[in-house]
Amino acid sequence: MVTIRDVARRARVSIATVSRAVNNTGKVRPEIRERVLRAARQLHYTPHGGARSLISGRTHTVGLLLPDLHGEYFSELIRGVDRAARRRGLHLLVSSSHGSASEAASAVQALAGRIDGLLAMVPGEDAGFIKEALPPTLPTVLLNSRTSGAHCPTLLVDDFGGARAMTRHLIDRGYRRIAHIRGPEGNLQAGERLRGYRAALKGSRAAPPIVIEGDFTEESGYRAGQAIAARAARPDAIFAANDMMAVGCLVALREARIRVPKDVALAGFDDIPLARFVSPPLTTVRADIATLGLRALERLAALIEAKAPSDTRSAERLPVEVVVRGSSGAAPAAREAAAGLPR
Amino acid sequence: MVTIRDVARRARVSIATVSRAVNNTGKVRPEIRERVLRAARQLHYTPHGGARSLISGRTHTVGLLLPDLHGEYFSELIRGVDRAARRRGLHLLVSSSHGSASEAASAVQALAGRIDGLLAMVPGEDAGFIKEALPPTLPTVLLNSRTSGAHCPTLLVDDFGGARAMTRHLIDRGYRRIAHIRGPEGNLQAGERLRGYRAALKGSRAAPPIVIEGDFTEESGYRAGQAIAARAARPDAIFAANDMMAVGCLVALREARIRVPKDVALAGFDDIPLARFVSPPLTTVRADIATLGLRALERLAALIEAKAPSDTRSAERLPVEVVVRGSSGAAPAAREAAAGLPR
């Protein structure tokens, strides 16, 4: 490995001067600086990040802890986070696939020593263990997570409000027997969406809740669709807790020769890009995931720079929006599919 | 920050003993080790990664350089890389959005000091500048890239073969006027796919090439579709250089009341998850992107561990497969959509 010492020797200066020339700090005579930079280039000198962070106390890296990397949901999130990080000159250390809490805790441990801050999405009911495993000084922002104990700056999508709005939309459209395909047990977002669905039904003119099990995968949506097709008293509308399940359900309904939206209306949640392209296009709740990631990183960056706990407005809730398309009976909006793309 | 020294003080031992206890190296009496671990836990001690990598010369981190993070293509790639990295205890430093070569070069520079190896996808015609910007000792693997000068271990999708096979498939099905929506100028994969398309047409019974501009975005596919719809002599088949453009084209055709596949057949490339769900389902070329990423990381890991240049079989070409669905006139395979999902 070529170190600062090698560059110094070749440029016939001290290592201090090399440091100043390379980093553009302090005063260096232009002639010398040129000589140093030339030497660095010729030797392919690359400063050792570890040595640097050792003395400066900064890694210029933030960790991104995700439960999974499957599907467009996470890719959008990463994209948003990355954009904000790049803007601030921060690097992104991505970590994923954490089934159990203990697995996640050890992943956090491994991350902790190499980052200036952490962005964590922990879908379980209680994300408190993350804070426990961390040095208390490490700035942390949670995404779509909730802690029971020590509170922590958090960004959430308004799952409850979105689910309630969607259910109300279906009621307004005249549907009365509305089923819900729920997300996995113990998942915060799944719970909130279910709660929103229930809240909208309560006191409305619609029939009581019909809840069908699911786990956010397309496969489980497919099975739910089959179950619904086999039911004696079929619902007239289905609200799936996410788009992937709605798509799976749609396939099952098509196979059972049940027409959407004529025989049964269908709606999802998330507005993944795919939602616009299935037929009929899927009515869904749009949560701008990329923006969620972007904002989360900006909040984290502020925490890192300020060093102040910044406990103002600990949880921030991002608004969502009901997007009405063909699957809930709307007239097909011709150009919507392509027009929505370049966002 | 709490350091190893703080732990040592609290446990009333030397820092060497703390290091041994924490890392499970060397001999430590069980009683002492327990005392040390307890102290570490109570203080929320986290070893400083920089200091560690300074002495060990290892960061246990690899860089992943991507041109973009848009769409399922990259999310699949990251997923594959991540899985392999996790298996080997490596962390992933993701870097993206590199329009120009100089931008990419400086991004590589920033990465270089903090990683043990680099995985780079550089879609331009010549990725040689990546190697130039790097210390020659840093293990590097290229993805879907080509260098003119110094060669470098590379993994590629068989773009040429896939495009040729797809074009032949269309010819075999009886189509004669086959248009191609190409990817961006100067993009290696776009060029190869175009070449494959041309190669299949040459000497066949089909009409000469009809090439329409595109840039891999859905939007450009939409415009291409409009252009085709407006043509006097319409082709009877369209082969888009990737699925996103095929989908955009499909939307334009639908708006122009041109039926697929009845009036014109349509095919794409990549087999993104979305391809199964549009209607009609899209005939495409499947390249298993997640596996590509996984293999690339394994190759890189071998390079890192071996320290040997390992110039055996410098470029590895991954096979692809034509997936025939409804958009090229196949009978709709009922359960294919959902069945293909849990891969």
Added chain:
DNA sequence: GACTTTAAAGAAATCGTTTACTTCCGCGAG
């Protein structure tokens, strides 16, 4: 022309670990 001021470069301390080397102690063997 001597003394003060200032710009530029070097010497050395420092950051938090790991690890080779040293020290200490107790125990068994001769």
Added chain:
DNA sequence: CTCGCGGAAGTAAACGATTTCTTTAAAGTC
């Protein structure tokens, strides 16, 4: 009883950068 040996813990020297002090030299000032 003494010597040697080995296990366990401590000491100190790296690792590669940044940065504070010094030092040096040159330029002003009177």
